[in-house]
Amino acid sequence: MSSNVRCLAPHKREQVLPLPVVLLSTMSKDGILNLAPWSNITPILRPLDEIILASWIKRDTLNNIRDTGEFVVNIPPVSMTEQVMVCSKDYPPEVNEFAEAHLQPRLSQKVQVPGVEGCLAWLECTLTEEIKREKYYLVIGKVVNLAVDQQYFNEAGEMDYEKAQPLSGILGEKGMWFTRPVFGGRYAEYAEMFTGKSVAAK
């Protein structure tokens, strides 16, 4: 093993993965709006028909998704970080977190739950399946509508990530660094993944 390599303790494993930071909006059965930042969330392959997220057992978000069968995955820009952190606080379920964070609800098209005004994109989802683990749940949602703020997306639906500055994060020992993607110097066509196909130079 090279002298530059060392093993991280099991409780630090999550510190090696760059993570997305989204805002989940949900509604209680009494109509109270809830917001929470979420990083353990990923699309299930392509195209983005389904999405999976991991939730600790005690989450108003999880209860609301169960009660209404709906949620919206909002993609916040880095400029929304302060409001995202307000939404991370452990408010009781009767508190409207849009109001606490001074965020405006945005009417959704296919679900009752509103999205968050000022986000870059909104994935309206319905609950498909819940998978119970010992200490957490995996929630699979079907994406029933996907809307984007077109000033950050081109005609092909590609995000101008330099302009949009979608929020992401790196976890540390006692906190997290909020980050955003920058170009890594290489664009690759999907065709490159397949042998025997000619690839146009870009």
Ligand SMILES: Cc1cc2nc3c(=O)[nH]c(=O)nc-3n(C[C@H](O)[C@H](O)[C@H](O)COP(=O)(O)O)c2cc1C
């Ligand atoms: C950046 C960030 C990412 C988070 N990701 C998750 C996550 O993936 N799963 C989870 O259960 N909690 C996650 N949390 C914690 C919840 O957002 C937090 O506990 C929140 O208060 C839950 O609100 P709720 O009880 O209204 O659902 C995250 C918090 C932050 C700040």
